[in-house]
Amino acid sequence: MIFAIATIHVKPGTQDACIAAAQACLAETRKEPGCISYDLHASVTEAGKLVFVERWESRAHLDAHTKTPHFLAWREAGAPFITDRHIEVIYPEQVTGL
Numbered sequence: 199m200i201f202a203i204a205t206i207h208v209k210p211g212t213q214d215a216c217i218a219a220a221q222a223c224l225a226e227t228r229k230e231p232g233c234i235s236y237d238l239h240a241s242v243t244e245a246g247k248l249v250f251v252e253r254w255e256s257r258a259h260l261d262a263h264t265k266t267p268h269f270l271a272w273r274e275a276g277a278p279f280i281t282d283r284h285i286e287v288i289y290p291e292q293v294t295g296l
Contacts, residue, residue: 199234200257201288204250208279213246216279223272227252230266232259246281260287 208216220238227236234253241247254260263269 199290199293200254200260201290202250202252202254202260202285203288204252204283204285206248206250206276206280206284207282208246208248209281210246212279213240213248216248216276219275219279220272223268226266226268227263230259230263232256233263257287257289 206216217238217240224236224238227233232255234255236252237250239249239251241249252260254263
């Protein structure tokens with residue numbers, strides 16, 4: 199299993215529109231092979247900061263996701279709102295609960 203954490207910052211006043219633009223991608227991604235979870239979170243401490251938290255069975259599944267029509271549509275739809283994007287892929291050796 200791998201994690202992908204995609205942090206984006208959006209233009210002031212566009213957060214709701216950006217979240218709305220992401221809805222189709224969220225719904226369709228959750229149906230993809232290898233997708234364990236795919237969620238979008240809004241920061242409660244930093245206005246305009248949104249974070250996608252993703253879990254995938256493998257890097258191959260994540261790579262396939264980036265080529266899907268719904269992902270490409272989201273990238274185009276989200277572009278007018280996004281000012282900054284940072285994506286991390288995490289390969290954990292062991293994931294445990296507290």
